[in-house]
Amino acid sequence: MEFGYYPGCALHGSSNDYQASVGACMKALGVGLRELDDWICCGASAAHSINHKLSQALPARNLALAERDGLGELLAPCPMCSMELIKAAQAMRDDAALGREMSEIVELPVSGRTSVLNLIQVFQKVGLDAIRVAIKPDSAERVGGYKAACYYGCLLTRPPKLLQFDDPEQPGSMEEILGAIGVTTVDWNFKTECCGAGMTMANEETVLDLGHKILANAAAHGANCVVVACPMCHVNLDMKQAAVEARHGVRLDMPIYYLSDLVGLALGIEPRALGIDRHFAGKR
Amino acid sequence: MQQFPSPIDSLAHTRVTECYQCGKCTAGCPVAERMDRPPNQLMRLVQLGLQERAMESEAIWLCVACQTCSARCPKSVDCAGVMDALRELSASAKTSADQSARKSVPAPAQRRTVIFQKAFLQNIRRNGRINELELVGEFKIRGFLGDLSVPLLMKDALLAPRLAQHGKLHLVGERVRDRGVVGRIFQRCMEG
Numbered sequence: 001m002e003f004g005y006y007p008g009c010a011l012h013g014s015s016n017d018y019q020a021s022v023g024a025c026m027k028a029l030g031v032g033l034r035e036l037d038d039w040i041c042c043g044a045s046a047a048h049s050i051n052h053k054l055s056q057a058l059p060a061r062n063l064a065l066a067e068r069d070g071l072g073e074l075l076a077p078c079p080m081c082s083m084e085l086i087k088a089a090q091a092m093r094d095d096a097a098l099g100r101e102m103s104e105i106v107e108l109p110v111s112g113r114t115s116v117l118n119l120i121q122v123f124q125k126v127g128l129d130a131i132r133v134a135i136k137p138d139s140a141e142r143v144g145g146y147k148a149a150c151y152y153g154c155l156l157t158r159p160p161k162l163l164q165f166d167d168p169e170q171p172g173s174m175e176e177i178l179g180a181i182g183v184t185t186v187d188w189n190f191k192t193e194c195c196g197a198g199m200t201m202a203n204e205e206t207v208l209d210l211g212h213k214i215l216a217n218a219a220a221h222g223a224n225c226v227v228v229a230c231p232m233c234h235v236n237l238d239m240k241q242a243a244v245e246a247r248h249g250v251r252l253d254m255p256i257y258y259l260s261d262l263v264g265l266a267l268g269i270e271p272r273a274l275g276i277d278r279h280f281a282g283k284r
Numbered sequence: 285m286q287q288f289p290s291p292i293d294s295l296a297h298t299r300v301t302e303c304y305q306c307g308k309c310t311a312g313c314p315v316a317e318r319m320d321r322p323p324n325q326l327m328r329l330v331q332l333g334l335q336e337r338a339m340e341s342e343a344i345w346l347c348v349a350c351q352t353c354s355a356r357c358p359k360s361v362d363c364a365g366v367m368d369a370l371r372e373l374s375a376s377a378k379t380s381a382d383q384s385a386r387k388s389v390p391a392p393a394q395r396r397t398v399i400f401q402k403a404f405l406q407n408i409r410r411n412g413r414i415n416e417l418e419l420v421g422e423f424k425i426r427g428f429l430g431d432l433s434v435p436l437l438m439k440d441a442l443l444a445p446r447l448a449q450h451g452k453l454h455l456v457g458e459r460v461r462d463r464g465v466v467g468r469i470f471q472r473c474m475e476g
Contacts, residue, residue: 009414014452038461040412045349046404049371049397052295054473058408061469105472107465158351159364168355194314194350201423202400203393206346210314278450 002032003122004071004114006062008081008231009041014239015078015231017275021260022077022119024274028267029126029134033075036065042084045198053105059088060102064110077119077260079155079230080197085116087162118156119229119259120173121165128180135181136268143266146183148257149223150174151214153233154194168192174227174259181266188221190214195236204243211236211244215252225255225282227262234258241281255282292330292338295372296365303327309353309363319343323353323363330366339374345394347371375401399426405470412466415457 011019026033043058063085066074076082092099092112103109123131136142152171160168169192175185195214196207215237218226228234238256245252256279264274271277293300303324310322321329321341329338338344344367353363375398403422407414460466 009416012458013414013416014447016452038412040460040466041408041414043408044404046401046408048368049349049401050375050405051474052368052372054405054470057469057473061465105469107468154348154350154352158355159362160355192352194348194352196348197350199348199397201420202397203346206315206318206348210348275451278452280450 001030001126002034003117004066004069004074005033005035006039006066006074006076006081006085006116007035008076008078010078010231015234017278018077018231018234018258018260020273020275021258021264022075024269025260025264025267026122028264028269029131031122031126034069034071036062036071036074037069039065042081044080044084048084055084056088056091056098057102057105059085060092060110060112061106061108063089063092063112063114064103064106064108066114067110068108071114073115073117075117075119075122077229078232079118079153080232082116082118083155083159083163085114088112089114089116090162118165120156120177123177123259123263124173128176131177131263132180135266139266139268140182142268143181143183143262145224146262147222147224148178148183148185148227148262149188149218149221149225150178150185150191151195151218151226151228151233151237152192153228153230154192154197156229157192174229177259178227178262181263183262183266186218186221186223188217188223190217195233197232197236200232200236200240204240205247207236207240208244208247211240212248212250215241215244215254216250219252219254223254225257227257227259229259238279238281253282253284255279290330290333290335291373292335292366292369295369296362298360298362298365300327300330300361300366302359303331303357303361304359306358308356308358309361312352312356313347314350314352315346315348318346323347323367326370327361327363327366330370335370335373339370339377342393344370344374345397396427399423409467409470410459410463411457412460412463413458415459418457 039062043055047055089112099111157166157168157171166173178185196210200207261274261276307324310316310324313323316322321343326338347367351364400423407419
């Protein structure tokens, strides 16, 4: 099994722990990842706030590269990237004239036919049975003690009409994958509440307050870790957790794992190879 | 081709006139409590053709673009898309003659967010990808000089050694090979 791979800026920057985790997991599962050659930034929330056309053209350039290189399915582990890529692809499929305009702007033919997948969807394509077979006999010792609050945030399921992925109010796809590797999951209230995403820099107070609500709710429901599949969720809940604790006068000490961290541990991969040693929170 | 009644509608590809003020957008909004005007009031202003007033509110810059409002709207109004359209119009108005017509000085949240997003786009334009260190530096310096209560160094200086210790600090950012095409894409979209 092979997928095209669009890491996005975060995974090549301070979320290199996510990159390590996804890469190690896929290797252990026998999934090949072909990185998109000379990919560019998707534009993220800055482009769609400032210039609508640019917010289509930046993803369109990447979709054009994927089409040129014959990559029919593209894994984008950052939900901001995957949502922007899917949005541009859908707009071009709906409107052939836009596809022609984008082909001129990005200097390569593009139609939007690439199927863009998030990390959960790639695990689903590998298959829960294949994952059950691949995990190590001692995986219960490695991951059996976790009680995970699966946190989806915004862009894995929203906008629902565009993404057509899981239930936007009560998603359960991460719970299914964690269930297959023997991790207990908890029911809680903030699965799809926003963490503030890209506002970390411009509006830190908002991010700290939203993060506090999310982490406190996970703890109140008996979770001993929070599992994410988004680099921005990880920054806001992990790297900013000390600031959340300081602002709200609480002690959380909650480890934040990427979904691929726990799957990787069950597959017998060492924490260091998954980048878990680069996390900030939950080490006291 | 559908006819949209307002520039906001056509930019956001939605019909704000459909809104019947149930308030579900505001009820689910994670930042409504911080807003000078909650989302349902902004939708009402746009319905009434008073988008100038909606554009002046600080709320559009506090919006975290989480899409909860759009996902839950029973009338399928893309409320988050309207917020984008209001930001885009407001940000472009600020650089034109419209600015002198504006009554109020933009709120700090707006100026911080616009400075950040413009620095973000400049960064992509130069490198093709985001160079985090360069982006943080540019945002901090511009924000600090603009007196937007952006702390210039202390907090970040305190975080830098921890980032380095955790193997997350990259002093040299990535650049794409074909930066020429990136520049031309920007030119065609923003100046074309």
